[in-house]
Amino acid sequence: MSSAAGSLSTSRPAQNWIISRNLDIVFVIAAPVLAFFWALGTMRLFSTGVVLSIFMVFNVAHHFPTFIRIYGDRDLLRRFRWELILGPVIPFSLAIMAVSYVITSTSQAGQTAESVADSMIFLFIVLLIWDPWHFLMQHYGFMRIYDRHNKAPRKIAARMDLAVSWIWFICILVLISEWLPDLLFDLQSKHGLPLVFLFNVNTYRWLETITIVLAGGMGLVYTGYLVWCARRGYYISRAKLCLLASTFLVMYLTYVPNPVIDRVAPGWNFSLGFATLGMVHVTQYLAIVWKYNRGLATKNRARTPGFARAFARGGFIVLAIYVIACLVYGVAVSFYGVTLPFETWNKISGGGGATLFQSSIGIWYGGILAAVGFTSTFLHYYYDGFIWKVRHKENQQNLALADATEAEKSDDTKPDSKSWWTSGGARRPVKVLVRQALYLGVPIVLVVGTYVVTQERESPEEFRQLAFNFQLNAKPKESAQAAEIALRGFERQLALERKMIQVRPRVRHYASIAELSYSISYLKQQFLADIPAYQETSQQQQEWLVQSIKAMEAALELPAPYGFSTNLEGQQKKKAVETMLAERREELAKLVAASDPETD
Secondary structure, three states, X not given: OXXXXXXXXXXXXXXXXXXXXHHHHHHHHOHHHHHHHHHHHHHHHOOHHHHHHHXXXXXXXXXXXXXXXXXXXXXXXXHOHHHHHHOOHHHHHHHHHHHHHHHHHOOOOOOOHHHHHHHHHHHHHHHHHHHHHHHHHHHHHHHHHHOOOOOOOHHHHHHHHHHHHHHHHHHHHHHOOOHHHHHHHHHHHOOOOOHHHHOOOOHHHHHHHXXXXXXXXXXXXXXXXHHHHHHOOOOOOHHHHHHHHHHHHHHHHHHXXXXXXXXXXXXXXXXXXXXXHHHHHHHHHHHHHHHHHHHHHHOOOEOOHHHHHHHHHOHHHHHHHHHHHHHHHHHHHOOHHHHHHHHHHHHHHOOHHHHHHOOHHHHHHHHHHHHHXXXXXXXXXXXXXXXXXXXXXXXHHHOOOOOHHHHHHOHHHOOOOOOOXXXXXXXXXXXXXXXXXXXXXXXHHHHHHHHHHHHOOOOHHHHHHHHHHHHHOOOHHHHHHHHHHHHHHHHHHHHHHHHHHHHOXXXXXXXXXXXXXXXXXXXXXXXXXXXXXXXXXXXXXHHHHHHHHHHHHHHHHOOOOOOOOOOHHHHHHHHHHHHHHHHHHHHHHHHHHHHOOOOO
């Protein structure tokens, strides 16, 4: 054994826990496995929709402990006073501007509180991109907490844990059928950012291969690091390794298409996988905030006496109130907050809720609540980015990661260790607002601005309908002009759908190609046949029909797609496609027969 190992104690240190051994095993380490069985059981007993509904409430609910923590910690609030007070201003203001655009740019005739809230989903693409980082950093934080007794150099230990987490997670993100392809699709279709066109036929396959090789290589490197630690007598946390294994095994099982999940849970989709790992994140977060607030209260650092008494006393009743308060917030700010008030008033008033739901009050209520939900999630990510750094000794003390004696010996709590008070002085409100405008405002403005510009383009469906209306009113010139605009829009969509087939062949894109091919040919025949540039021969019409038929055939040949359930609704959709395919084949046969001079 090396001299370095000889200087270390030969006794194995006791594993440190966040709450306690048993509770950590249930709520942190085994949480991925338990969450998977919860999702699987709920799906079989009820439906996919129930799983997603429960997750959405809990996901919003876990924002509430963030706000309990930051506004209940007297020292934290004093140190980051203006960051915390001004934090909601920019995201909420910009979200309200987006709500105003959505409401005023479309007719309110068919709008309701729910439809306006649904229309705001485009804004959440900011959070879709931020979410992986948020999830991974929480996982990494738990790994570092469990690894605290490791005497290996901190920079090496921290970088190894971060590298294995990030490389494995990136690999899974690339292997997911939906996440990256849908992100690329939305960035193009809703925001006009043509990143998807950087991909050719083999780009995504190469990307998958590279990430798999990197993930495998990182696994070998991490194993070598553990062997190095063992040979030098450094402590290796079994809790950390179990957490790493359970998290990524369940993540792969529930995120990536694989024969195991297809056999165990037919109809499983990425949304269910996202809900499963989301519940893991929520459970772990509620556990650590509970422990932190307990430490805060027992050290007399809580902001109010009531907070201190409640969390210092603890117990089942206080824990139940804590969870219930979080769930009330989750229901109020989630999609249930949009529908429940109107449904309740509808029952009380004998029908008045439906009218209110579609009124200007209801429409603006739905938009404002969507802005509140966006702001809540945005601030949760933003605040967590700087209040949960384990290297800050205040977090170590309130999480009871070391007692007073250990604190004096620990490298992390020496005078030169990080602290809220030494990591930059308190900033003035104007400076904080400028920083937040750059850090928080720029991505939101980019998303909203590109969405507005893209939505101002001609809608091909609207112009196709306009062409019909002009034709019915005997206005051939106006009808042709509207049809030309619709044609350009359909051609843009067709180019995007074909590119998506190169990125990741999926049913939804083949179905779109089938409809767009048919619509383009129909527009040319119905509205543009008198214009020489758009006149088509029978052979060209047949080619468009063949493209539509081949796309539908390709869609039907794919297995039940990951991301689409195989319930009755899915079977009905499949039958509708089969019926449409038969009609297109019959139409093609008639067109071929009509163009054959030898046919009577």
